[in-house]
Amino acid sequence: MMATSGLKVEPTHMHTFTVRTSSRCEFVDITPEVANIVSESGAASGTITVYCPHTTAGITINENADPDVLGDMTMILELLFGEDDIDYRHMEGNSDSHVKSSLTGASETVIIEEGRLVLGTWQSIYFAEYDGPRSRKVHVKVIKG
Amino acid sequence: MMATSGLKVEPTHMHTFTVRTSSRCEFVDITPEVANIVSESGAASGTITVYCPHTTAGITINENADPDVLGDMTMILELLFGEDDIDYRHMEGNSDSHVKSSLTGASETVIIEEGRLVLGTWQSIYFAEYDGPRSRKVHVKVIKG
Amino acid sequence: MMATSGLKVEPTHMHTFTVRTSSRCEFVDITPEVANIVSESGAASGTITVYCPHTTAGITINENADPDVLGDMTMILELLFGEDDIDYRHMEGNSDSHVKSSLTGASETVIIEEGRLVLGTWQSIYFAEYDGPRSRKVHVKVIKG
Numbered sequence: 001m002m003a004t005s006g007l008k009v010e011p012t013h014m015h016t017f018t019v020r021t022s023s024r025c026e027f028v029d030i031t032p033e034v035a036n037i038v039s040e041s042g043a044a045s046g047t048i049t050v051y052c053p054h055t056t057a058g059i060t061i062n063e064n065a066d067p068d069v070l071g072d073m074t075m076i077l078e079l080l081f082g083e084d085d086i087d088y089r090h091m092e093g094n095s096d097s098h099v100k101s102s103l104t105g106a107s108e109t110v111i112i113e114e115g116r117l118v119l120g121t122w123q124s125i126y127f128a129e130y131d132g133p134r135s136r137k138v139h140v141k142v143i144k145g
Numbered sequence: 146m147m148a149t150s151g152l153k154v155e156p157t158h159m160h161t162f163t164v165r166t167s168s169r170c171e172f173v174d175i176t177p178e179v180a181n182i183v184s185e186s187g188a189a190s191g192t193i194t195v196y197c198p199h200t201t202a203g204i205t206i207n208e209n210a211d212p213d214v215l216g217d218m219t220m221i222l223e224l225l226f227g228e229d230d231i232d233y234r235h236m237e238g239n240s241d242s243h244v245k246s247s248l249t250g251a252s253e254t255v256i257i258e259e260g261r262l263v264l265g266t267w268q269s270i271y272f273a274e275y276d277g278p279r280s281r282k283v284h285v286k287v288i289k290g
Numbered sequence: 291m292m293a294t295s296g297l298k299v300e301p302t303h304m305h306t307f308t309v310r311t312s313s314r315c316e317f318v319d320i321t322p323e324v325a326n327i328v329s330e331s332g333a334a335s336g337t338i339t340v341y342c343p344h345t346t347a348g349i350t351i352n353e354n355a356d357p358d359v360l361g362d363m364t365m366i367l368e369l370l371f372g373e374d375d376i377d378y379r380h381m382e383g384n385s386d387s388h389v390k391s392s393l394t395g396a397s398e399t400v401i402i403e404e405g406r407l408v409l410g411t412w413q414s415i416y417f418a419e420y421d422g423p424r425s426r427k428v429h430v431k432v433i434k435g
Contacts, residue, residue, distance in 0.1 A: 013190065014258045017307065046290075047339055047431055049192055049254050053265030055208040061396040063345040063390055067305050072221055072378045072385040073392060076371060077415040081221060088217045093215035102218060103248050106206040106268075107255075110338050110397075113304045113373030118429055121395075129160055141192055141256040141289040145336075145433040158335065159403045191435075194337055194399050198410030200353040226366060233362045233396040240362040243352055247363060248393050252400075253350040284408055285338055286401040288291070 021132035025078065025100075027062070027070040028127040030138060035117055036072045037140050038097075041063035044115050046144040051107040053139060056097035056131035058104030079128075097131035104128045112142070152183035160285045166277035170223065170245075172205070172215040173272040175283060179255075180262050182285050189260050191289040195251040198284060201242035201276035204251030209269035222275075244279045255289070305430045311422035315368065315390075317352070317360040318417040320428060324400075325407050327430050332406050336434040341397040343429060346387035346421035348394030354414035355392075387421035394418045404433070 015037045021029050034050055052059045064068045081096040088095035108125060111118040119125070127138060160182045164173050197204045208214045216250055226241040233240035253270060256263040264270070272283060305327045309318050324340055342349045351403060353359045371386040378385035398415060401408040409415070 014256050014263065015209075015243055044173060047433055049256060050264070051254075051256055053263070053268060055206070055214075055265065055267050059343070060392045062392050066380055067379040068378075068381075068387060069345075069388045071387050072380050075378075076376060076385070076389050079376070080225060080370060086221060086224070088213075088220075090211055090213040090217050094212075095221070098220050099221050102205045103208050105250055105395055106253060108396060109341075109399055111304050111339060111341055111429055113238045113431075118304065118341070118343070120345065120427075122345050123343060137265075139256055143192055143288055143433055143435075145290065145435065148294040157406065159401055194401060196399075196401055198408070198413060200351070200359075200412050212304060217321065227368060229292075232370070233365075234359075235356055235362050237356075240359060240366070243359045244366050246349045246361050247352050251398060252394055254354055254399055282318070282410075284401055288433055290435065 017138055019136045021129040021134055021136060024132055025074045026129045026131065026132055029064060029124045030127050031124045034125055034140060038112055038117055041142040043112050043144045045141050046112045046142060047109050048112055048117065049107055049109045049141045050125055050137040050145055051073045052127065053137055056101055057127045057136060058101045058106055059108045060104050060126050060128050061108055061123050063122045064125060065122050066140055075110065094131045100130040162283055164272045164281045164283055165276040166279055166281060169221045169277055170219045170250055171274045171277055173274065174209060174269045175272050176269045177284060179270055181282040181286065183257055183262055187251050188257050188289045189288050191287060192254050193257055193262065194254045194286045195270055196284040197272065200284055201239055201246055203246045203251055203273045204253045205271050205273050206250050206253055207271060208267045212268050218276060239276045245275040300403050307428055309417045309426045309428055311419040311424055311426060314422055315364045316419040316422055318419065319354060319414045320417050321414045324415055324430060328402055328407055328432065331432040333402050333432050333434045336402045336432060337399050338402055339397055339399045340415055340433045342417065343427055346384055346391055346424060348391045348396055348418045349398045350412050350416050350417060350418050351398055353412045355412055364417040384421045391419040
């Protein structure tokens with residue numbers, strides 16, 4: 001935010017990092033990368049927006065303790081939206097990936113307090129891959145306040 | 146944000162525009178309207194929240210290249226949540242629209258960097274209509290930082 | 291946001307409140323609590339992020355007029371994701387709750403204008419319980435701007 005009359009408030013910059021996925025559908029824990037960006041930003045208080053610039057993937061927050069939770073999520077999304085039983089028209093064979101992307105959402109916004117991400121005990125931030133394996137980007141933006 | 150001791154930082158204002166939809170279920174590309182608001186705000190850096198004040202519609206980000214992607218999304222949402230096969234109790238006949246609204250989400254937050262929306266190559270921002278045709282509002286708020 | 295050269299802009303602090311849920315799946319209207327936090331923050335303009343730190347619950351915005359809408363949402367989510375017909379692997383018997391959590395989303399961001407939450411006529415903000423009854427936390431963060 002710019003202050004008036006010559007006073008300058010430094011904007012924070014967007015950060016981008018790469019995620020390499022190894023399956024068609026996969027949840028990659030990106031909490032460490034996001035936490036590092038929070039630390040380096042020096043923000044004591046604010047929010048952070050974690051953004052996926054791809055249309056066959058998304059960002060979600062879920063349990064990090066039992067990997068079966070993420071496996072179950074992959075399974076049920078495939079069961080409901082998978083290509084096999086549905087007469088999709090899009091010829092690339094990844095209409096299910098686009099639908100999963102919109103339902104998951106392109107971003108998550110997390111609160112920063114006392115210089116740290118405020119996540120629940122069992123929460124991690126995941127890159128949700130729905131049309132991998134690919135090399136993907138994640139954009140992250142800290143808003144201080 | 147207000148600075149202390151008499152220094153005044155101008156708040157940005159919310160912007161509202163109208164979307165006219167022409168079908169019951171439809172995705173309307175509102176990226177140009179949102180991009181214009183970013184330009185006019187003069188924000189070099191920050192985030193923008195695009196918000197839908199209706200309970201039978203939402204905001205989503207998805208592919209803008211092949212219109213079949215959006216057609217497939219309409220089709221699969223209707224297949225899973227449509228009124229025909231499900232014993233909904235709400236008497237207005239649009240329970241499916243409310244469910245789709247919550248799963249799509251009421252808003253999207255996008256990063257602003259170097260004065261521009263940071264969208265992926267294939268991404269557009271869509272108003273997701275689930276109970277049209279109607280005249281709808283979209284609220285947009287720029288946060289500089 | 292911190293201004294340069296000794297000028298100090300007071301950060302707003304995160305607020306946390308408790309929600310007690312009474313069913314396994316339930317939507318609790320938390321709009322009054324969120325509206326109070328907006329009032330007390332003194333923010334004339336900005337955004338507010340309402341965040342759920344649990345992985346079997348979420349935050350959503352939907353209709354507050356006819357309770358059948360929320361009943362229908364509970365019903366259809368149970369129909370599609372419920373434990374009965376699906377071979378989930380996670381042994382706690384709440385894989386469906388985790389899936390519903392990710393699809394609902396962990397947070398909602400709402401615009402503040404003229405000191406008030408900008409919600410549509412029929413919109414309320416709900417804590418979406420998918421594995422209750424429990425005592426839950428909600429974190430709320432105001433960003434002025």
